[in-house]
Amino acid sequence: MERQSAVIRREITAIPLFNGLPQRQYDQLAGIALDRSYAGGQRIFSEGDEGIGLYVLVSGTVKVYKLSPEGKEQTLHVFGAGEPFGEASVFAGQPFPAHAEALAESRVLFFPRAAFVELIKEDPSLALNMLAILSRRLRTFAALVEDLSLKEVPGRLAAYLLYLSEQRDLTDDLILDMAKNQLASLLGTIPETLSRILSRMARQGLIHAAGRRIKIMDRRGLEALAQAERRL
Amino acid sequence: MERQSAVIRREITAIPLFNGLPQRQYDQLAGIALDRSYAGGQRIFSEGDEGIGLYVLVSGTVKVYKLSPEGKEQTLHVFGAGEPFGEASVFAGQPFPAHAEALAESRVLFFPRAAFVELIKEDPSLALNMLAILSRRLRTFAALVEDLSLKEVPGRLAAYLLYLSEQRDLTDDLILDMAKNQLASLLGTIPETLSRILSRMARQGLIHAAGRRIKIMDRRGLEALAQAERRL
DNA sequence: CGTGGCCTTGATAAAGTTCAAGAGCCGTGG
DNA sequence: CCACGGCTCTTGAACTTTATCAAGGCCACG
Structure with a gap:
């Protein structure tokens, strides 16, 4: 476990969301992170699931999408390595608004909600990073809406x-x-x-x-x- | 000025975004807030403008929308009293992604970017409130995209x-x-x-x-x- | 070499937009 | 008090874009 945790810690330092954090925080993040892998085509979470934590993609590709009752699909976002997803539900305390599926073999770090929120309370720069990412995502959505309509x-x-x-x-x-x-x-x-x-x-x-x-x-x-x- | 500031302070306490903050913070917020009014139909900011601060709607109605070159309009959001808008650009440091216009006579409080970011650094609960609001907004957009497509x-x-x-x-x-x-x-x-x-x-x-x-x-x-x- | 996935192409149909014209409403000013 | 202009809203007809249905091509993998 020690070994693994060291690997995770190294990976965490490479994630933009965690840029500029004090060393202590890296240790704590590594401490709460869960390491998970998904095969291409595998569902990571479904719309309506409880938002129990934050995902960060370490490697691979993940798409987040909506499904119509007739089965038509609208992709909201395709994520690459280093990007977090599933945050929306963590902070608003609501279920996931969409489905997530690995497009290729993917590895993610999962941060359980409560522990992650604690870390945010401790370090404002983590909060600001998170705010910046959400803001950018909001902008992306605005562009998508514009395009679609x-x-x-x-x-x-x-x-x-x-x-x-x-x-x-x-x-x-x-x-x-x-x-x-x-x-x-x-x-x-x-x-x-x-x-x-x-x-x-x-x-x-x-x-x-x-x-x-x-x-x-x-x-x-x-x-x-x-x-x-x-x-x- | 003293008088006015007291009024603003009272209004600030009624804004959900600022829920649960310590008294000190209310004073500081009141200290940096600028009071502005707009007539119905008046533009508040335009797409591409520098994101120089955060707006909170005190009274009235504001719509945020995109415009196509042919002049067709897609409303992204209609805001009512108590809701913040224009945040996306504050944290990502990017220009506004859309236009904002008062639909009716409206009053807003404007919080300049740098000062507001300072306050966030000081109090994590403000950061968490903000994260919750952005998350909910993200969800709204996801629903809008779903609807449109x-x-x-x-x-x-x-x-x-x-x-x-x-x-x-x-x-x-x-x-x-x-x-x-x-x-x-x-x-x-x-x-x-x-x-x-x-x-x-x-x-x-x-x-x-x-x-x-x-x-x-x-x-x-x-x-x-x-x-x-x-x-x- | 055959099966299944992914991609292309065609014919047809549905939904929405555009253009054009006119109805209803309201405030202003004669 | 009524007429005018300017709105918003409605309706019709033609047209455009996109989806749907159906069939066939290409290619990789077993």
Whole structure:
């Protein structure tokens, strides 16, 4: 257990949420953390479950999503290593508002609610980090809502491609980080529609698509489509 | 100034965000708060503005919304007395992600960013209150995203009417608290569509509508429409 | 080599938006 | 007191976007 705890402690220092904390806090965090692994496709929690703690993704990919009664899916967020999720319910004391599922083999650290709240009370910088993360997430949601209701699918796709490109230093050669299936859900549409729009964009010379590899051919054109994005 | 500050101090104690704080903190909050008033229709801040502080609505109504380049509007949130807004940018240090406008004559307290952050560092319960509020807001957004992408307009309207009814002790006689114009934006649609759907619901015997007064005639029917709401 | 997952393509249908016109309401000012 | 202009709201018809249904292609894995 000693060994394991040391590993966890090292991992905790690499998590942005825990940046700038005093050494003592790292020890305490490592003390309360539970180490869990999930296979790709495995459910981590379900909408309506009690919010009993905070999750931080150490490795892998996790999606958080809503399901309609007919089984249609809307992805709210796809998380990568280092990101926390499931916080909303920890602080508001409400059940999880959505489902979470590992997209690939994933490892998470789980911090039980009560102990985590104690730590926050002790160190304001942890609280501020958490506030910053929630604020950013709120902003992300605002953008998602905007996209869903103000832009049509080509605009959302264009915005997503440009976003991907930015992540990668503005390269024109992109590689989708998820199945198109999954991307459709993230964009609030279905695979058929996504497929059609990709081929239409290719026909119009905006992009060149081959499987998961997509090359931006006309950045200006994409920006025009995505324009709702940058309103002053 | 002394007088005014005393008034502000009293108002601050009535704000949920500041619940459970020590007396000292109330004084300090009152010390940094700026008192501002806005006429109905007046812009409070615009998307892209620097996030220089936190707003708390003392009286009136404020809407926060996004605008598409074509001028279509999506309301993200309508705030009533006691609610804070504009927090997202305070903690993440980013510009405001949306516009805010007073819907009616409104008074707000404005807390400049740096001073407010200082107070948070001093008292964890303020931080926890803030975290709880942001968490709840996140949940609201998740529900909004779900509605927009998983339900069609009649479902969203039904959900909204049932929500209104719940607010008012399950009465069947509702009075819309905003113009239909505005409601359309909140539901992510346009006035024409809202109008059509209201009359269709009336034709189907679900409701009885007269101007802003709407009577629920068939609660079960509405619940069926809104069903995506209550998934396990 | 066959089965199942993922992706594409086509035909069709449904929902919502746009455009246009007009009805109802209200406050102002003649 | 009534007429006017300006709102919000309603209604109809054409059009656009997207979903749905159905079929077939591609590819990896057993």
